[in-house]
Structure formats: structure tokens, C-alpha cells
Amino acid sequence: MPPFHFFTEITVRFAETDAGGIAHHSAYLVWFEVARVAYLTEYAGGYQTLRDQGIESPVVEVNVRYFSPARFDETLRVYARISDLRGARFRCQYLVERDGERLAEGSSLHALVDSRTFRPTRMPAWLSDAIKEAESSRKGRTR
Numbered sequence: 001m002p003p004f005h006f007f008t009e010i011t012v013r014f015a016e017t018d019a020g021g022i023a024h025h026s027a028y029l030v031w032f033e034v035a036r037v038a039y040l041t042e043y044a045g046g047y048q049t050l051r052d053q054g055i056e057s058p059v060v061e062v063n064v065r066y067f068s069p070a071r072f073d074e075t076l077r078v079y080a081r082i083s084d085l086r087g088a089r090f091r092c093q094y095l096v097e098r099d100g101e102r103l104a105e106g107s108s109l110h111a112l113v114d115s116r117t118f119r120p121t122r123m124p125a126w127l128s129d130a131i132k133e134a135e136s137s138r139k140g141r142t143r
Contacts, residue, residue, distance in 0.1 A: 004079035004095060005137045008038040012074050023070040028104050029062060032094045035080035036108070039092075043134035044127055055121060057110040060089075064106035074098055082131045088112045088120035090131070 016027035040047045050057060070076055077097045084091035089111050096104040114121045 002081065002083070002135070004081050004093075005134060006035075006039050006042060006081065007077045007079040008035050010034060010076050010078055012070050012072050012076065014072055017072045021072040023072075025064070025066065027070075028064050028066075028096060028106065031076070031078045031096060032062075032064075032080070032092070032106060032108060035078040035094060036092050039080045039082065039134070044130040050127070051115065053124065054115045055124070056113050056115045056118070057090075058113065059108050060111050061109040062106065064104055066104045068098075068101060068103045070096070070098060070103050076103065081135060083135070084109075085123060085128055085131060088122055090123065 010031055012023050012027070016023050016030075018024055037047050040050070044050075047057075075098070079095040079097070080092055082090055082092050089109060091107055091109050093107045094105060095102065112121050112123055113119060
């Protein structure tokens, strides 16, 4: 499996936990989105750049595997990488860690669609190039 070159840190908010202070399983999907949007900001001009060009990237599939719970007020690293660039779709993979301990991993599959018609549209070359460059990077935040 290729290394992750990007992460963002989040702190588990009280609203994301149950009565015992354990993060709800659905919070991980929000954290995945936070990491994906931050990744696009870092490497590809941001999600808004896609939207400005009339492209949306809805989630068409998501999965999560949980290993250990996160708790209120813990600082977590959420790693993200984009792979499987094919025509009008891409996959984002995630890893959630606390102090090097793997808490969860998962992925989301995204379609690229025209924002007016919601018909599939090919990934623009500038986005594909930016992702390929980001994923070939060996500097910085590798995990």
C-alpha cells in the first residue's frame, strides 16, 4: 500500500460523542470529509475550484473499518490520499490515528458530475495532474 503524504488534525468535539465520551461512528465520515477537502485545498486549489468550473464530486460509496474508539477532546490525525483515478471517478482513502495508534481506516468513491445536469464528466487534466503530483511527493507528512 502506498504511503500517505497528507494529514490534517482534528479534535474530537463533545457533540460527536455519546454519553460515555466515545466518538459516534458517524463522526468518522465527517472527519474523512474534513481531510478530503483539506487535501484538495493543499494540492489542487480547493474544492471550490472544482465547483467554480461547474463540477461536483458526490460520494457514491463509503466504507469504514473501526479498530479502537476515539474519545472527547482527543487530538487525532486524519490521513488522506487519492487513488484510482478513472474517467469520471476517484477514490479517497483515509487513516485515523491517535498518537500513532490506528483507530479507523476507510475509503470513499466519488463521481465527477456536471453541476447543472449531474451527468458524469471526465476529470479535468489539471486536477488529475495535481493529484498525481501530490501522490508522488516524498516530502513532508508521509505516513
